[in-house]
Amino acid sequence: MIPTCPEENNLFAQLPAYVRAMVPYRPGxxxxxxKEEYGFEKVIKxxxxxxxxxxSPKALAAMQAHLTDNARYPDPISRRLRRTMASSLGISPEELIVTAGGESLIATIVRSMMHPGDKAVTGFGAFMGFEIHLSAHGGELIKVPSPGYRxxxxxxxxxxxxxxxxxxLPNPNNPTGSHITHQELETLLNGIxxxxxxxxxxxxxxxxxHLPDYPDAxxxxxENLLILRTFSKAYGxxxxxxxxxIxxxxxIEQLTKVKMTFEPxxxxxxxxxxxxxxxxxxxxALRNNTQEMKRYxxxxxxxxxxxxPSAGNFIFVAFDSQEQVNTLNEALLKRGIAIRPLASFGFPNCIRITVGLPEENDALFQALREILPSL
Ligand SMILES: Cc1ncc(COP(=O)(O)O)c(C=O)c1O
Structure with missing residues (x-):
């Protein structure tokens, strides 16, 4: 065991109070x-x-073709990728920044724009990623009530x-799956x-x-709009x-100075x-999501x-109590199925289920039929 210093010299006691106050985020x-915890060969996640x-098979082939290139640092500003994306989006590459996941864009925007003590606003139930990075930076987050999960x-x-x-503003929001409309986005942009x-x-x-009222952001x-997107979801x-x-x-120029130099x-x-x-x-992937969401x-x-109803690739389900959620979660895990209880998102009696392949969803439906009567 590494010895700890006396309290007055303790390195950790000197960390900013806002860092010490953070509650660790536990992702899925x-x-x-x-597999290790439950001893399964196969888990449906x-x-x-x-x-x-x-x-995607094309992404796999591209990686295989580039395996030997990795002794050198990557292009820090993803020139080629930005050019390809900009041309199909009909924008200029200068309007694009590429980061190590959307999460790194969240961290970069917080580090670029916020002083400790500065305020940000979001809706109750918004994706936690922003709050985590804001808290790590000493920002204050005001959460506006979201009636009916919207x-x-x-x-x-x-x-x-x-x-x-x-x-x-996550749109659609994770975990509720709700979205704001084009009209609402326009009102918001004109009202702030x-x-x-x-x-x-x-x-x-x-x-x-594909939803008729989904915004064309x-x-x-x-100047005061930044859009986050990711290759983590539909792109696999x-x-x-x-x-x-975007x-x-x-x-984008300011953010590019602040992001990690060699990401991604x-x-x-x-x-x-x-x-x-x-x-x-x-x-x-989209076809599967539409068909399977209907079955959900x-x-x-x-x-x-x-x-x-969800505009994403996941679905938010509410139960009567957190106890029911915990019992259901354990029973599903024992059957090798992992879903997401949402206590840490501020919804202790709710779960989020990702839409999977038809056979994975069938396994979940069967498990729900077996477990629900005993909840
Ligand atoms: C709404 C939302 N934004 C951003 C992210 C970050 O995703 P990534 O960092 O994998 O791009 C997630 C991940 O779950 C998300 O749900």
Missing amino acids: KPIEEL LASNENPFGV FDVDALIQATTPDTRILY PKTTLLFLDEAYIEFAR MALRR LAGLRIGYG GHPSL SHLAQVAAEAAWQDSDFIDK YEVLESLGLQYQ
């Missing part, structure tokens, strides 16, 4: 850990909103004052001070953009850590470029469970 457990089809745009405008540095950045997190846009681009590259931001070139890795950059162009793979609605309804 990796499959290997679940419906806990972290990943792509159930794995990595963000309340008028209340968000009310709460956003000239000293609000960032308004963070120009000195507040609207940080619009579109990590799940690929699953949502690209058409509303302005969660393990590689690559995401991107924003005004002046903002070379393999992540080449895989993302290939995945970006693998429309067959994306179409397959039918089955959950037939089981009398309360769920929220």
Whole structure:
């Protein structure tokens, strides 16, 4: 055991109070850990909103072709990838920043824009990633109530004052699956001070953009709008850590100074470029999501469970108590199925289930039928 120093010399006692006050975030457990803990050969992981089809074959081939290139540092500003993406998005590469996952963009924006003590606003139930990085930086997060699990745009405008540095809005939101409409986004952008950045997190846009009222945020681009997107969800590259931001070139320039110099890795950059162009793979994932989401609605309804219609690749289900959630979670884990209890998101009596492959969803439905009567 390494000895600890007396209290007055204790390194850890000198950490900022806001860091010591942080509660550790516990993401969904990796499959290997679940296998080890429960002794399974196979685990059905419906806990972290990943792509159930794995990595796109084109991305896999691109990585294999670049395996030997990794002794050198990667391109720090992902030139090639940004050019490819900018041309298909109809924007300039200067409007794009590529980071080690959307999470790193969140960390970069917080480090670039916030002083300790500065304020940010979000809706209750918003994805936790922003709060974690804000807390680690000593920022204060104001959470506006979200009646019926939906963000309340008028209340968000009310709460956003000239000293609000960032308004963070995941759309669709994880874990509730709800989304704000184009009209609401426009109202929000017109209703907040120009000195507040609207940080619009579109990590799940690929699953949502077919909805007729889903916002076309690209058409509303302005100085105080930053859009987050990721290769972790529909593109199937969660393990590689690559995401991107779309924003005004002046903002992108500032963020590029602050991000980790050599993120993302070379393999992540080449895989993302290939995945970006693998429309067959994306179409397959989206088709599966649409079909299977419909089955989720039918089955959950037939089981009398309360769920929220979802614009993402996951579904939010509410129970009567946290005890029911814990019992269900344990019973599912014993059957080798991992879902996500949502106590740490502020919803102790709710769970989130990622839409999987048809056979994975069948296994979950069967398990629910067996377990629910005893809850
Ligand atoms: C809403 C939302 N934003 C951002 C992220 C970050 O994803 P990543 O860092 O893998 O790009 C997630 C991940 O679950 C998410 O749900």
